[in-house]
Amino acid sequence: MDHSENTLRDCIQAIFPMSASANAEIRRRVEFLPAARGEVFIKQEAANRYEYFLIEGVCRSFLIDPQGEEITISFFQGASVLSPHSVRTVRERSFYNFQACTDILLGRLDAANFMQLMIAHPEVRDFGNTVMRLELMRKVEREVGLAVLTARERLLKFREQFSMLENLVPHTQIASYLGISAISLSRLRSDIARE
Amino acid sequence: MDHSENTLRDCIQAIFPMSASANAEIRRRVEFLPAARGEVFIKQEAANRYEYFLIEGVCRSFLIDPQGEEITISFFQGASVLSPHSVRTVRERSFYNFQACTDILLGRLDAANFMQLMIAHPEVRDFGNTVMRLELMRKVEREVGLAVLTARERLLKFREQFSMLENLVPHTQIASYLGISAISLSRLRSDIARE
């Protein structure tokens, strides 16, 4: 078993521990593929029929607003699972863009095939539902954060959650994730550093 | 079968049509109870073990920010389903307050009991997962709306989604839902009316 497969197992076990056989069932359906830093591996409005594991690296989801600006919705760090297909797509068209922030390694599997596996295996079903519930909790947390926290507090929280990202991805991407302009982010950074 | 039960069926069928027997299984576990306008029927931080249907009326979820201000998170109009228990609670403690905006009629059922029903009945399972997926889609849409729309556009969208609420609930509640102050809401309203 090579490194990727071990890490795939980590992605899964971190969310919902499953038996070796259930792990193997998933493993058999997963195809590994790399994406280079900057590559948009899921495109907004494009058809997409896969579920994804992020084996290694950092990526983000984003969309283009009416002014043509990129808005970062989420960041993801491996080893983890990307938002489920049902969250990313409406009528089989991708809702967001997904872009590699570093060189990454993905594991992908056919969403319909995975759905069959969920139906057949209670363990896999629990895994899938847990993924969805965790994604929902993330959204709730973000919703609350945007509602009750100041931009400054959101930045501090971002630093807790994604400690290495501030020196890794362009600040314009972080700023749009925080709901502020890159200039405001710069101001906040120097304000905080001054203390 | 009285009016409440018919409307309970509407709540369910609107989300995921189920057989008469599955409907009956749910019905057997549901207890109807009214709440008066203004009543907070789920309290933040309080233990809560129920799933809820909103049979009739309007309610909202909200929380108290560090400054002691109420922040509206969502509005709900019957007949519909409130956010699932797993979304409303962390470690069995309610995450949000839920308040009746009008006199309402609720249907509630024990969350653990409903979970058992989901395990036993594939239809109920699909229903439960659909509820969760729809809730997730709502969160995504709201997340995107807060990210890419101006306050003015968010107000116009709110009017589409909740056309009767603007003259029904206090504007402070609507303003916090839109992420602006009540004064800004008033300014937007007069700006739009002036056109």
Added chain:
DNA sequence: GGCCTCCATTAACATTTGTAAAGAAGTGAA
């Protein structure tokens, strides 16, 4: 009817946040 409370609106002002433009610092390639 008259009083009272709640709520929406408006005005004046302060603060925050965004925009545009220019400069500085770091990165990568020829």
Added chain:
DNA sequence: TTCACTTCTTTACAAATGTTAATGGAGGCC
């Protein structure tokens, strides 16, 4: 090394949003 490019920061200014306080209307209650 040097040039081009990207990105972060800074400044000055404009626009949006919030705060405080005053006004006026609607509805409930005695």
